Amino acid sequence: MSEAIKAEDFKQIGSRPIRPDGLDKVTGRANFGADFSLPGMLHGRFLRSPHGHARIRSIDVKAALAVPGVKAIVTGKDFPDVEPGDIQGGEGGGDYHDMAVNVMARDKVLYHGHAVAAVAATSVRAAEEAVRAIKVEYEPLPVVLDIDTAMAPDAPLLHEHLYTEGLPEKPARPSNVAQVMESSRGDIEAGFAEADVIIERTYYTPTVHQGYIEPHACLARWGQDEQSTVWCCTQGSFDVRSMTARVLDISVSSLKVIPTEIGGGFGGKTTVYLEPVAIVLSRLSGRPVKLVMTREEVFRASGPASASKIKLKIGARKDGKLTAMSAWMAYEAGAFKGSPMVPGVMCVFAPYDVPAFKAEGYDVLVNKPKVAAYRAPGAPQALFATESAMDELARKLNMDPIELRLKNAVRDGSQAAYGPKFHAIGMEACLQAARAHPNYKRPLGPNQGRGVAVGFWFNVGMQSSAEIHINEDGTATVIEGNPDIGGSRASMALMAAEELGIPYKDVRVLVADTEAAGFTNVTGGSRVTFATGMAVIEAARDIISQLKQRAAALWNVDADMVDWVDGKVVARPGVNVEADPLSLADIAAQSAKTGGPLLGRASLNARGAGPSFSVNLCDVEVDPDTGKVDVLSYTAIQDAGKAIHPSYVEGQMQGGAVQGIGWALNEEYIFDAEGVMENAGFLDYRIPVASDLPMIDTQIIEIANPGHPYGVRGVGETPIVAPLAAVANAVNAATGLQMTELPLSPPRILAALEAAKG
Amino acid sequence: MESFAYQAPDSLDAAVALLAEQREASVRTQILAGGTDMIVQLRSVDRAPRMIVDIKRIPETRSIKLGADGLILGAAVTGAELSARDDVTAIYPGLVEAADLIGSTQIQGRASVGGNLCNASPAGDTIPALIANGAICQIAGPGGWRELPVEDFVVGVGRNALEPGEFLVALRLPAAQPRSADAYLRFTPRSEMDIAVASAGVRLAVDEDGVCTEARVAIGAVAVTALLVPEAAEALIGTRLDDAACAAAAAASTAAARPISDKRGTEAYRRTVVGVLTRRAAVIARDRALGGQA
Ligand SMILES: Cc1cc2nc3c(=O)[nH]c(=O)nc-3n(C[C@H](O)[C@H](O)[C@H](O)COP(=O)(O)OP(=O)(O)OC[C@H]3O[C@@H](n4cnc5c(N)ncnc54)[C@H](O)[C@@H]3O)c2cc1C
DSSP states (O other): OTTOOOGGGOSSTTOOOOOTTHHHHHHTOSOBGGGOOOTTOEEEEEEEOSSSSEEEEEEEOHHHHTSTTEEEEEEGGGSOOOOOOBOOSSSSOOBHHHHHHHHSOSSEEOSTTOEEEEEEESSHHHHHHHHHHOEEEEEEOOOOOSHHHHHSTTOOOSOTTOOOBSSSSOOSSOOSEEEEEEEEESOHHHHHHHOSEEEEEEEEEOOBOOOOSSOOEEEEEEOTTSOEEEEEOOSOHHHHHHHHHHHHTOOGGGEEEEEOBOSOOTTTTSSOSSHHHHHHHHHHHTSOEEEEOOHHHHHHHSOOBOOEEEEEEEEEOTTSOEEEEEEEEEEEEESSSOOTHHHHHHHTTTTBOOSOEEEEEEEEEOSSOOOOOOSSTTHHHHHHHHHHHHHHHHHHHTOOHHHHHHHHBOOTTOBOTTSSBOOSOOHHHHHHHHHHOGGGTOOOOTTEEEEEEEEEEOOOOEEEEEEEEEOTTSOEEEEEOOOOSSSHHHHHHHHHHHHHTOOGGGEEEEEOOTTTSOOOOOSOTTOIIIIIHHHHHHHHHHHHHHHHHHHHHHHTSOGGGEEEETTEEEEOTTOOOOSOOEEHHHHHHTHHHHTSOOEEEEEEEEOOOOOEEEEEEEEEEEOTTTOOEEEEEEEEEEEOSSOSSHHHHHHHHHHHHHHHHHHHHTOOOOBOTTSOBSOOSTTTSOOOOGGGSOOEEEEEEOOOOTTSTTOOOOOSSGGGTSHHHHHHHHHHHHHSOOOOBSOOOHHHHHHHHHHHHO | OOOOEEEOOSSHHHHHHHHHHHHHTTOOEEEESSOTTHHHHHHTTOOOOOEEEEOTTSHHHHOEEEETTEEEEETTOBHHHHHTOHHHHHHOHHHHHHHHHSSOHHHHTTOBHHHHHHHTOTTOTHHHHHHHTTOEEEEEETTEEEEEEHHHHEEETTEESOOTTOEEEEEEEEOOOTTEEEEEEEEOSSSSSOOOSEEEEEEEEEOTTSOEEEEEEEEESSSSSOEEOHHHHHHHTTSOOOHHHHHHHHHHHHHHOOOOOBTTBOHHHHHHHHHHHHHHHHHHHHHHHHHHHO
């Protein structure tokens, strides 16, 4: 494309204007999932399992139906049987049949909080009273709450008909291991034999939650014409449509999904919990139905991130060169198969060029809520292990941890452990920036320590659509289908403005519903600025080619006699035209004369997503008397390819760092022996608060991704990957301990300090 | 939330009369101060209907009187109002710090010391600080006026010694000795918006030679109620509050603690940390008391 803008010529890309949705969000005017209401609307509440694992003997709703104000009650038998099949779309694994059973339990409850029934009533109070009046007879079953118990030969089974997939042949007996996978290259035995130093440890990470501030919420209206409309907070309205249609066995054309503003998702809002239930309640009652989770329900019954157990072994020569790496990786899926074990296996060695490796993965069922995606699903757990071991190796070899990583870093032409050859990646550049960073040289005091860790995420492309409508004054509206969770409207507007040669403020961006936007995959996989951005750029170029045609027609020359230069159509040098160059506004003003309204569009399946590497530096101080860790300084360095809007790239880096620090230090689901989560609230599920942390320093590295017209690579997920090990390595440096289990909560650190004293 | 009745009497007498009347009529009543505990509970744990009696219009519950006899702190005075008073902070810095730890800026605008005490959480932040200061509850009720030391006021988790029809009007703190000060510390994994895993309040006085003449030590979140720990005080009195004395006080707090293991910390962890906090609070109070002399 001759018009492609070269990086050095950018006029607006890389600037930092205020996001279009910013004012509404800070003033409270923005409408989120729970903000929508309709006349005659009913309020729904759930009855949820009080057991971690039980068979449902019977459900009696008679008394509940008699509660004044109750209009409908649904249980598992009000939902169709859904055939098994891999979930398409969304973000993360799983099966449609399981999804349907997760939405509403059938013969068994598989975790504490599993939905058993739902009531719609004229008030929340009546709905709650009815929920209390539902009588359920359960036969409690033994609960399985961790990987070791689940994988034991005589373990109680969650699903009696589940047989491990990924083995050469179907096993004789059912199991709690849904899938195994292996990935290897080279001669691993020879590699370890060649090693001068070997590090071998087992690492554990707990079940954690994304902690989005907005609970799941939806409003559904079923119509007698069998057409339903759903308003909901989701990362993917088309995914809600396809999943809900599948769970209810209806056609996608009978369902319209209108995405509301979304108060955080981080991967957790890429599936359905409420929408199918709200539609069935609406159908049975003939009234619109609103369902809003409480915070407690969000913890107990949405999709947290996998707990993991990873046995890692790495070998290196004295000079620091890695000779072999092996990993045994088990990820908890929760009550249904589909943990991010596969990406975990694929990325555990991704940052390093190692001649021999082997990784085996296990997708393990336990009586906890089914996991959902959480930023870079599977990678934080995997790289916590790898980067902790690399740190220990550096200490053993008495080598600078960045030096050790540079020695083994993947670079242009390296064969990624997960398959392809790397091309134009930022691993080395990030490491070099980290080594040169002033924060890497800050003097440390007593009880203080510094940690380094590398982060990585593949990033994806997938399908996106965009339309640009040009107004009569030459301003523009971009129509796309990705709910804006991280400032993407601003990035889309910047890209459209850059291409069209109009000011940023003249571009409005509409996140449209499933009937107004072209099909678009989920806001996830760090794909939106990359893939949907590519669609916006192509839609703008579609307009530019129309502008050229129209100008050429006005000037009575051939379309190939004109060029698009600096936001204007100009005649090619040497072409004799007696008129001034025409801007978008000039042509828009004459649209009636030149062929009607200007509308550009593009739809694509984006290829060429470039992976994003990061390096994080963390300084901590550990209180030797209480075990409390204070983060003193934190630095995130990451390759963004090209930062369209640097503030929102930095925002992603800072937000991911904070979530990763929370995962490292205090966040964990605490279960009692019966599988009841004991800390289902933000008081005792401790995400960091602002005053816990220093400002997160950021440094954006820009190694242009050749797969995107502006060089963009996704940045949303990599930021959460490095912090787990960066924090742990800093704690180890401060204390001399070797912590292998998260979270590094004060009691755990104090116990380790006391054990080390002997 | 269920429907409820609301009254806001504007004098002590009116409040006492209203509460007596409701008691006669067997109407469940509940006192409202800042509501930062109550409204949360009303929305989650206990939604049954009741009459809510707001005490914030009663002048005695809203005033701070600092005089030669000590401090009279109205039960509904908010954390923000209290920490704005430099004169009170100069004499009772530990109590003010304890009140200031509650919640966030927003919560500070409503939360009261009286509400914190009446709510009777084992982890309530102002309770050990009040006990260390020898604070006395001033209670009004159908039977008239009575006083009760704070350590006897909290009788269990969420339970206090108020009889039906009674309410807390103010807290009375004895006048501070010369060369005396208090300090309060709590341990939480987060810097704010968290609940104490263990806490310690210390008030002490020293003589001209720096020898400790009086001390009170109270610990929180390590038993069903905050505990006064006389053994810890004894470990300090008569010493120069050196490392050994502070360590002995720490050991006394660790020994007096009767914690449970739960999601917020193990028994062993709480015992250790309550000792650490006692030692550190004693050092802060000592430095303040000595600093006051200079
Ligand atoms: C976000 C948040 C953070 C918090 N952080 C902390 C914290 O860090 N530390 C901490 O200790 N607490 C904390 N709390 C709890 C609460 O804010 C405090 O306990 C506060 O001091 C309560 O005061 P209040 O005036 O709001 O009490 P209210 O809620 O009005 O009352 C509390 C209870 O005491 C009763 N009561 C109140 N006043 C009287 C009276 N004069 N006579 C008789 N009964 C009375 C009420 O009926 C009610 O049962 C927090 C609460 C929230 C919501």
